[in-house]
Amino acid sequence: MKKGMLLLNACGGFDATILDVAGDRGISWEDILAGSCAALDRLGMKGAPREAFLKLVSSGWCEREIDRCDGMGIGLIFFGDPSFPSMLGDLCDPPLVLYLGGKALPPGERVAVVGTRKCTSYGSSCAFDLASMLAGAGVAVVSGGAWGIDGAAHRGSVASGGRTVAVMGTGVDIFYPSRHASLFREIMEEGALLGELPLGTPPRPWQFPRRNRLIAGLCSRCVVVEAPKRSGAVLTARLALEVGREVWAVPGRITDSVCRGSNALISDGAMPLTDIGEFAALVSGRQGELFPPIQGQGAPANFPLAPDETEVLRILGEKGDLTVDNIATEGKMSAAAVLRALGALSAYGLAVSSGPGRWSARVRTRA
């Protein structure tokens, strides 16, 4: 039966609903695996998937795939297994098989943090800090491993030693984007890489929207950080809504096109995420004050903020995207003094360069 599920999963377009069809019509797995024409007809398999199926059966692909998984330490979770995440059962088309790289799926609360690949510094620092905060509160972060928001979310979680799940739109052994290879390895140390596609599947555009339904299914809450109107993150939010998950969105500037989709979600009724500390407290059910601070943020114990640094932080807190000249004029300081303060603040994770020569304050939970 497992072989059958693996084969059906690999030849494209079949999800767990096929099991009901097989059961209802009384088709035996032996017939299917033997490639019996009658059985396949009754299963409703024809055309290209059928050809692919027969080819895979005749070439002994199934055994090879299982060997490969064993060799790479990749686990296979079948629909109906006790370890199969029950939340995926909420989907109308749950996957037949999940490939799992790294550790087991983290139990308990899982929050999806998704967004555009072309994010702003504001978006990526929000995603990083949110994920870091959630990790500190013991909440797992689910995302798609892509550039931009996804990557920042994974990094934030990893930085705080949290468990994070990257749901891959490729085979779980294919690191895409390849630049994130080291990130994926770090994720696997505590968390997991998850996917439904056979090993070695290269990235194809149509695989990613399908992957998004897994992110929506796996999480209990879905946070969209920054997303333009037409984007995978908005699609994920819609799918999450369909399976009854709470959808949150981080408010963005109404002038930025990368925030149109996420802001539209808020006006459509998504919860606005205005304080990451409160959100983490809500998700984890723990008191916010007990969380460890965001990884790498805050002045070191021996070096409290100097008056100049406090002043620069105050100016940045009022308005972002300032050049050194702006800060110097505003705070009546020399350029060298401003740079000194910025050098320290950026190292403490309290200020961030938000564009060439421009500085903004980082998201902070405690003043």
Added chain:
Amino acid sequence: MNRVNGVTLRGIEALKVEVEVEMTGGLFAISVVGLPDATVKEARERVRAALRSLGLSVKGRVAVNLAPADIPKEGALIDLPIAVGIAHAMGEVRVTEPAIFMGELALDGRVRRIRGAVPAALLARKLGFPLFIPEGNAREVSLVKGVTAWKVGHIRQLFAHLKGAAQLQALEPREEAEENPDPDPDFSDIKGQAAAKRALEIAAAGHHNVLLTGSPGSGKTLLARALKDILPPLSDEEMMEVLLVRSTVGLPLDSSRHRPFRAIHHTSSTISVCGGGTNLRPGEISLAHRGVLFLDEFTEFRRDLLESLRQPLEDGFISVSRASGSVTYPARVLLVAACNPCPCGFLGDPREPCRCAPSAVDRYRRKMSGPILDRIDLYVTVPRLTPDELVRFEGQTGECSAGVRERVLRARKIQWERWNPLGFQCNAELPERALRKQVKLDPDGRRFLKDVAGRVHLSGRGISRVLKVARTIADLAGDEGLTTVHLAEALAFREGSDLPWNR
């Protein structure tokens, strides 16, 4: 001893070439032997015509030998000694003592400006020979002290001088004014950009190479040009080195105390930048010696070109080896590289949206890696000012270049006094080992650096860079010890602080 001598160039060194002429009867022909190149062979026509303009017609077979025979001779500067040699062999003039002649002849007998006059003057000084130079080269040669030189405008004047009929004008040695050249552009002309100006001040003080990152139109080129004028003016010795290279390629001399500024285009060939070619000419990096070498659109440069800049940046000279020989040119430059933050240039801009795919940005950034980045100490981002900010900063009068240069000079002096016993001149030159041993941190600073290095993932090399830059910042302030204050400012220019918004 042969009395008529010319010179030929090998690198920035002039070699003496003895010109021997034999005239016999027969049909008219001039043949030149002794590895002449095409320009030297063509000298025959120029020399014949120039002599004819004086009413001297050359008859019979003329053999011109350029000794030593195994060194290739190049350039038109050997026209004049051949003409003098033929006239001497004809008995028209008497060259009574060994002398060096150089110059290109026009068909009517005028003597044209040539390249390589300064190396020749140095050779003449070494040999103690008098030197005859074209009038056009008078200015550069006049800066070489201790050489007897005569200005030749027309070959007739030279012959009159050799016959003793009329004296040529002797060259007056000239002292170049010590005053500082006018800055162009001046620091006070650049509005806003306080961070970049401060970075350039540090770069000038410690001789740190700089990478400027900023959107198109943010003023990267202007800033790079302004850097040359906050460097201390050239000393006599440095001026001679600059003069030597410029003279070798035949570039005219502008204000000789000016630091050179050379901008190279990303389509330049490796030979044009590093030197080479059949006659082993110096490249742009040598022309920028003691000055600023500016690489705009840094990411567009071919990798092998950047690779070949690494050695000269480290050593301060470049060896060019070809089949025709090997020469060494000076190449101590302050490198200023500039690039956009992404292919379209607007990544992180508050106004203009960036149109690049994330993977394209990544590819672009990856081009910036490589060994040459190891030579860059200061990473500076240049904001593109909004119209609103431009108007706001218009009224401000910043510090002018002269003021900054004062501080730079002071800081250089402090460094020179500290490092000269160890054989270095400035902070950027310190090798790793000397740095760790000589640059002392107070205990607070040590703790601070340790804490911060862990947070921002500074590599070992990154820490060295922060230390070097911090040392220069302390020198600019005139502080003896290195403290957290200096380290914090250096951190604002650390590697990776340039583009962290795309982490």
